[in-house]
Amino acid sequence: MIDVELESVSKRFARSAEAAAVDDVTLTIGAGEFFTLLGPSGCGKTTTLRMVAGFYFPTVGHIRFGGQDVTRLAPNKRDTGMVFQNYALFPHMTVAQNVAYGLKVRKVSRADTSRRVAEALAQVHLDGYGARRIDELSGGQQQRVALARALVIRPRMLLLDEPLSNLDAKLREETRTEIRRIQREAGTTSIYVTHDQAEAMAMSDRIAVMQAGRVQQIGTPREVYHQPANAFVARFIGRSNVLSLPVTTADATRVEVALPGGGHVAAGAPDGHGLRAGDTALVSARPEHIALAGPDDPDVIRGRVTALEFTGMATHLTVDIGTEDGGEVTVAAVDVPDRVDVGDRVGLRLSADRLWVVRP
Ligand code: ATP
Secondary structure, three states: OOOEEEEEEEEOOOOOOOOOOEEEEEEEEOOOOEEEEEOOOOOOHHHHHHHHHOOOOOOEEEEEEOOEEOOOOOHHHOOEEEEOOOOOOOOOOEHHHHHHHHHHHOOOOHHHHHHHHHHHHHHOOOOOOOOOEHHHOOHHHHHHHHHHHHHOOOOOEEEEEOOOOOOOHHHHHHHHHHHHHHHHHHOOEEEEEEOOHHHHHHHOOEEEEEEOOEEEEEEOHHHHHHOOOEHHHHHHOOOOEEEEEEEEEEOOOEEEEEOOOOOEEEEEOHHHHHOOOOOEEEEEEOHHHEEEEOOOOOOOEEEEEEEEEEOOOOEEEEEEOOOOOOOEEEEEEOOOOOOOOOOOEEEEEEOHHHOEEEEO
16 A cells, blocks of 8 residues: 655646646545546546556656655556556457466466466456456456456556446446445555546545646545535536525625525635625535425525426426526426426525535
């Protein structure tokens, strides 16, 4: 188990006229931690992972493993195991030969190799599959072979780049549980790259949310969900509604804002964000923290339903609240009466203890 440190790491590609792919990233990953880089396509997560692996060197900044500077160390000297989206297995070899590959390169004896390969296959619940050909396996099984191949060398660190992207929805969920179980058992420090916020939330000890090469927030799944640092994080994690509302009063921990149809509601704000009465606050309201009410009830935001989706657990409503910025609010409500339909006028009641003020 080893910790990883990135200190002011940036990467600028020579032929790219664009801004830095990774821009001044500083973070520390604890020994044994499952840490996820999460963000939309192009935000720099793969580039960050590749710098940790040694496939790219940072333009500036330092990377340390257990205090040792590895910034410009060759990939094969870093002792990391990689798992890729496309598995990168050798299709003409058997499962056992694939898993044994890293041991062969390291000149491990035959007896030790077959013992360790059997152990690694047991670890990923593929005992008895050693003689199978790769193309005889399902996508989920292939990904577990890739994981066994990475683990068999007993790496100091596991680096996983969107390993579940090629699997269908159900298998993705099963395999993410498996990966986390295996990682916990092995205790290997892991960095996981994904653009799927649900996956990141379900698997990670901590998440770094990235956008445009920069880390927007680092926190536990609960922290990034309940206390998003800014509007980007609020919208990206759990698709929050971010409402611009005028501040009526503010103190060190919360502000009170006026609702468009009349009435007030309080929202948590760490340090008050320096907001004062008369300022506009950005208030993040999760879809499940908005209740449906009657259009004429007091202290509600009034609007008209423009879309309605029944998902089983909840009904997702899109409500046009008629603000100048074309405001639509998404609500995930349980117990929505059957008679509520597209076109209906409704009231939305924000649950005060769940609202959170975010930075722009
Ligand atoms: P995705 O989820 O689509 O893989 P990502 O968040 O992993 O995206 P990166 O692949 O790290 O993003 O790319 C970050 C930025 O760097 C993008 O603008 C990309 O076009 C650019 N980039 C990545 N690799 C190179 C390269 N080898 N040469 C030039 N530009 C690159």
